[in-house]
Amino acid sequence: MPIAHTPTAVPVIVDEAKCIADKGCTVCVDVCPLDVLRISDLTGKAYMKYDECWYCMPCETDCPTGAVTVNIPYLLR
Amino acid sequence: MDEIKSGLTEVVCDVLVIGGGTAGPMAAYKAKRHSPGARVVLLEKANVKRSGAIAMGMDGLNNAVVPGYATPEQYTKEITIANDGICDQAPVYKYASRCFKIIQELDGFGIKFQKNENGDFDVKKVHHLGSYVLPMPNGDTVKKALYRQLRREKVLISNRYMATRLLTGRDGQIAGAIAVNTRNAEFLVLRAKTVILCAGAAGRLGLPQSGYLWGTYENATNSGDGYAMAYHAGAALANLECYQINPLIKDYNGPACAYVAGPFGAYTTNSEGNRFIECDYWSGQMMQEFYSELQSGKGPVFLKLNHLHSDTIGKIEAVLHQVERPSRGRFHENRGTNYRERMIEMHISEIGFCSGHSASGVYVDEFARTTVSGLYAAGDMASVPHNYMLGAFTNGAVAGEHAAEVAVNIDLADYNAADVVREQQRVLAATRREDGIPPNQLEYKTRRFVNDYLQPPKVTAKMKLGQARFAEIREDMESAMVVRDAHELMRSLEAASILDCAEMAAFASLFRTESRWGLYHHRVEYPEKNDDDWLCHSILRKRDGRMIAEKRPVAPYIVPIDESERSAYDSQRIRQHA
Known part of the structure; x- marks a missing residue:
């Protein structure tokens, strides 16, 4: 049974100009209860890897540079 | 990160607390305060700083028993009536007697509660009979305040470890737990003298109407792992048919x-x-x-x-x-x-298990003890009805103190090494397949059938169909589930907990052949409350590898309820619209 990928618009958006993950910051990754954020190997910036969001907002609230925005997932917007 | 590695480490402690949300941090804090020399480990599958139902704080206390506004007797009476008489009052009364001290202690941590112009706590009336609601003006700071206390008391915090099964000794007493790292799949065996389960509600049981798996009322991390672990360890679970619906x-x-x-x-x-x-x-x-x-x-x-x-x-x-x-x-x-x-x-909302708001939980007494020796439970997953956040704090404190007291007087129980090997095989089976069905599809299907067949009004034929579908999903889970990284592994274990809870929800609901608790257990073929046969707990447990249910009498009331008071919650509807 091969596995396909279904596209989804992810709710958490990171402003790469503001994100300082490439300087070693991992705050948003650390505080996410669902553990859905990661630091990209390509860009060195945080991004939402898994679309499993409770739109609870610790990532946005605790981000030291205001780079993270939590949107309401489209299915319930 | 997320790559699956192999590894197994053994850790020894006195008190192990599983779950770092609300009850868990308080249990760990109180255990350490009670026995400063004890090794107390707090295990959390997310990060204690921002985990559980109060990750972003809480707006107030829903059940504060504040002197001058209410008495423990009044509160115990209100909850007994609200829960349709099925209430062992001792844990409720103990909560009600102790919670004001906990409020004062939280106040000392820097969590502020609303006061009126006279400097008294500003309690509001929301319940049917008494006044118990106390706003928290800086409720967003709760987790930070708790975290500071944990650091000060040197509680050992293990973040990103998910407990998967409890370990028991030869006589069935608790021996510890097995956990798996959610980012690299390495195993941890935690030997402990006492274990406190504080893993929260089974909040990912029904599917929200949006269809989004994570759009649940409860923090979506609360997937019923505590219920599943208690069940597999042989503990009794009470009144699971009394769903949470909000x-x-x-x-x-x-x-x-x-x-x-x-x-x-x-x-x-x-x-x-x-x-x-x-x-x-x-x-x-x-x-x-x-x-x-x-x-x-x-x-x-x-x-x-x-x-x-x-x-x-x-x-x-x-x-x-x-x-x-x-x-x-x-x-x-x-x-x-x-x-x-x-x-x-x-x-x-979708259905779930949660004693925080209703009464579906792992059975506990007034010391937060489950029916397994050395195993405690507190918070949303323990059976103290309607206990909300302050109940999690208070009963967490009760559990922590008792578990620490017991731990200093006993030796570690030996576990069976074969149990660890078997659990590793269960956990890793899906990682060893090249292809198959991913956990999110198994979870979606389970939860869709929970909605179709278990949601009230409950119908016998539907619930039996649900059981048949769940059995098919279990077969798929055991023979065809595929997991590709450590994050997905966590999801696969959660999917297994959710399926366990779905089966328990159906089994418990079929057992109680009456209607009770309003919508929570509205059985269409048995529309009436039947106090003669069912003014008792329904207890579900695993015996010889199978699910069984039995009745357990409600403990004699310590706060008597008048015949005339019993129906106070039955007349919720306004008789005539203005």
Whole structure:
């Protein structure tokens, strides 16, 4: 049974100009209860890897540079 | 990160607390305060700084028993009546007697509670009979305040470790737990003299109407792992058919929240703008009226604030858009809903297990002891009815102190090494397949059938069909599930907990052949409450590898309830619309 990928618009958006993950910051990754954020190997910036969001907002609230925005997932917007 | 590695480490401690949300940190803190020399480990599958139901704080206490406003006797009586008489009063009374001290202690941690102009706690009335609601003006700081205390007491915190099974000794007593790292799949065997389960509600049981797996009322991390672990360790679980169902903002699926807005003059109405319930306190009886109104020609149901002054609404918004579920302001903004202009459409949540709001939990006594020796439970997953956040703190404290006291007087129990090997095989089986069915599909299917077949009104034939479907999913899970990284491995283990809980929900609901707790256990073929046969707990447990159910008498009341008082929660509907 091969596995396909279904596209989804992810709710958490990171402003790469503001994100300082490439300087070693991992705050948003650390505080996410669902553990859905990661630091990209390509860009060195945080991004939402898994679309499993409770739109609870610790990532946005605790981000030291205001780079993270939590949107309401489209299915319930 | 996320790559699956092999590894197994053994750790020894005195008290192991599983779950770092609300009850867990308090249990660990109190265990350490009681026995400063003890090794106390707090295990959390997320990060204790921001985990559990209060990751973003809480707007207030829903069940504060504050001297001058209420007595432990009154509170015990109210909860006994609200829970339709099925209530062992000793743990409720103990909670009610102790919770004020916990409030003062939290106040000392820097968590502030609202006071009136005389400097007294500003308690509000939301319940049917008494006054128990106490707002928390800086409720967003709860987790930070707790975390500071944990660091100060040198509690050993292990983040990103998910407990998968409890370990028991030769005589069935607790011996520890097995956990797996959620980012690299390495195993941890934690040997402990006592274990406290604080893993929260089974909140990912039903599927929200949005279809989004994570859009649950409860923090979506609370997937019922504690219920599943207790079950597999042989512990008794009580009244699981008394589901949690809540009135929520439709689609957003967070509280509206009548407890916050109610004391300011907001109320629940039908589409005609008329009140239809006497009281906004979340009881099963109230939920039945809510459900009936939704289904009637007068639905949907709304929370009405638009009659209030703009400044008053501003105060309500300042609370609702700041704590617990702060993204709700963003949700309303997207839809152009302004509380000043429009009523807020509400709906009912998916089903779950949660004693925090209803009464479905792992059976515990007044010391938070389960029926397994050395195993405790506290918070949303323990059977103390309607215990909310303050119950989690208070019963967590009770559990922590008792577990520490016991731990200093006993030796570690030996576990069976074969149990660890077997558990590793179970956990890793899906990682060894090249292809198959991913966990999210198994979870979606389980939860879709939970909605189709288990949601009230409950029908016997439907629940039996549900059981047949769950058995098929279990076969798929055991033979065809595929997991590709450590994160997905965590999801696969959660999917297994969810399936366990679905089977328990069906089994418990079929067992109780009456209706009780309003909508929570409305059985269509047995529409009446039957006190002669069913004024008792239903207890579910695993025996010889199979699920069994039995009755357990309600402990004799220590606070007597008059015949005339027993039906106080039965008349929630306003008889005549104004």
